[in-house]
Amino acid sequence: MASFEVKGGAKLRGEIIPQGAKNEALQILCAVLLTPEKVTISNIPDIRDVNKLIDLLRSLGVKTERLAQDTYTFQADDIDINFLDSERFVELGRAIRGSVMIVGPMLARFGKAKMPKPGGDKIGRRRLDTHFTGFEKLGASFQYSAEDDFYTVTSEVLKGAYMLLDEASVTGTANILMAAVLAEGTTTIYNAACEPYVQQLCRMLNRMGAKISGIGSNLLVIEGVEQLGGTEHRMLPDMIEIGSFIGLAAMTGSEITIKDCQIPELGLIPDTFQRLGIKMEFRGDDIFIPEQDRYEVDTYIDGSILNIADHTWPGLTPDLLSVALVVATQAKGTVLVHQKMFESRLFFVDKLIDMGAQIILCDPHRATVIGQNKQIPLRGIRMTSPDIRAGVALLIAALSAEGTSIIDNVEQIDRGYQNIDGRLNALGAQIRRM
Template identity: 65%
Template sequence: MPSFIVQGGHPLSGSIQPQGAKNEVLQILSAVLLTAEPVTIHNIPGIIDVNKMMALLSGLGVKIVDQGNQSFQFQANDLDLDYLFSPRYFEDAKKIRGSVMLLGPLLSRFKKAYVPKPGGDKIGRRRIDTHLNGFIKLGATFEYDEKHDSYFLSGTNLKGAYVLMDEISVTGTANMIMTAVLTPGRTTIYNAACEPYVQKLSRMMVRMGARISGIGSNLLVIEGVEELSGTEHTISPDMIEIGSFIGMAAMTGSDLEITGIDVNELGVIPDTFERIGVQMESHADKLVIKGSEPYEIQKFIDGSILTIYDSPWPGFTPDLMSIILVVAIQATGSVLIHQKMFESRLFFVDKLIDMGAQIILCDPHRATVIGMGRKARLRGIEMSSPDIRAGVALLIAALSAEGESQIHNVQQIDRGYQNIDRRLQALGAQIERVDNI
């Protein structure tokens, strides 16, 4: 398995452009199953999870044409649904969390779907009850195979209905939308997630002929149509990468430009980093991070310690909680990080403590960071990446540390960040990818 050897303490410089958004592209790829006509998708990142999803589509019989420059054409006009019940599909689908989003399009267009319990990051309980309960409200039935830990759904009697989401789930909302667009009647989805990924998916399907109102809100109304047409779609810049690069600039004391973005689509991400003191300039299509400047954590108006917590959009995304925690290590002041959604996402902080960070893990959901104000450096250690976001947080820590760090299990990072080592080398990072150390 690959590892990174990182020589820390080298400031970065230059500009970097984020890849296409991982969380968006997995939904968009699933949606190509909703039409028999060609769908062209641009700016697809070459990351492990995307490659696995495209392999699943290929196994189903989707025709995929590489048009170059990260653009692909997909056509799902002659599918082999028997593939769903093959050992190959079972093994491949359970390795990727995004496979759960195949359920909605398959159920909607072909009236049946099957998926093993999906894999993904081990960051806590990640139930799919929200998806299944939504399908049931639309008239589907499902059987759970306890022996194989898998789900079979039948959608022969689908009809529009009122669906109250029991949690604000991004993938759950995407699945409900993709099911409802081809389901007869009106479907109302309340307590829907309204993340940019869901908005992009909805607008793409409107271009395909879907009738969706309320896009951008938590109340969606969908009038089912008989069929959808083809379209083109460009994947947005990955806002999680953008947040990662903001944190990387601050922790390494580097001045960086993040280009090719729409700052207006980042929500509270820049503001949240500014709350822990990171200085930046916002332009229409780029952020200039002044990481060489010292940064100080704000306090609440009454002088009490700042708390940063994750919440559904338009709140601060949980995917950047690991990054914001790491950045606070070298700030002046203290902050309470409250990771509400997943009970295992903060367990990587023991590695940061071993590196010399002053962090108190209060419980599985909360950690207090006492910033060192750049008065002392972290020290390089040997560690392992537990999941995508924690892996990048550890990489940021290693880049800022004194001495050498070894990060193992970096295929976790590769699942969400394309060629991250080569892209950081272009900024001056001393990072090397090696095998079997």
């Protein structure tokens, strides 16, 4: 198990380029299974979860070639269906939650897919019902074995159908979408997720020969085609990393320029941090965060306390609530943070309280943060990273704190952030990997 030793209090300065989007990568990489032709993908982040998914694809028989640090070609022209019955598949499939995304493409192209219960962050209940209900509406047969936590779907022919999703699940929408593009007839998905990652997947599939309309809305219409071809695709920058860097700059009083942000794809992320009092300038496609000694939380028109909550797109992504909460601890003012989607994601606040933050955990979904206006800085402690997003929030807290912090289990951070210690050290941070 690796740890970070973090010496807090240093101000950072310089430019940083965000990595490719982790959540987009997990969908896009699985889409290569839909065609026997070559697919070239660039801006792939070099992180643990993505690399494990690439290993899984290789083991299935996908030919991969690394053209550059962030660019691969994939060709799924010789898939080994029998690998789904191997112990190695169970090991790889359980290692990451993103492995569930192979089910839709495998079902569409080969009529069969199996999946062990996937891994991922321990942030509360993350059901998969939406995925498999959608496959059943396309005509697939579904079986779940409680004995070994295995999901199996099979179908001789998938047929288009109308479906109203019970939740606007990003991965559920993407998985069903990838199955529907090769189904007979027309599929209509209502209450579909419309995050930029899903839009990116739709555009990539259309370049491969799919017929998807309604992109960017919550009503997708897919006219099934017989086959898909190869394409080239470049992934968006990671919006979660961009938000993390904005929060980091504010907490450490640093001057940072975040390069190549694809600002129109960020939704409410800049607005949310601006409401926390963080100044920023849009310079073309870059975001400049000036050095700030203080930042003050906005209030509503009637003076009531600001409430920051996650929501389906174009609302604020839940992956940034941990960072927003940490930023609020040193703001002037009070914020109610409402994490609606996951019941365990706020439990990391006990570490922040140990560091000196004033936080009241109201219930598993809500926390009230009383900002200290940088009058009482956080203090360094030893702590453990519980999941990817809480881990980077704790790293931000440690970089702003007085003294030295030790963060254990940083493999969790490595799952979602590429060489985070090296990249931040280049800006002046003092992080040592142990």
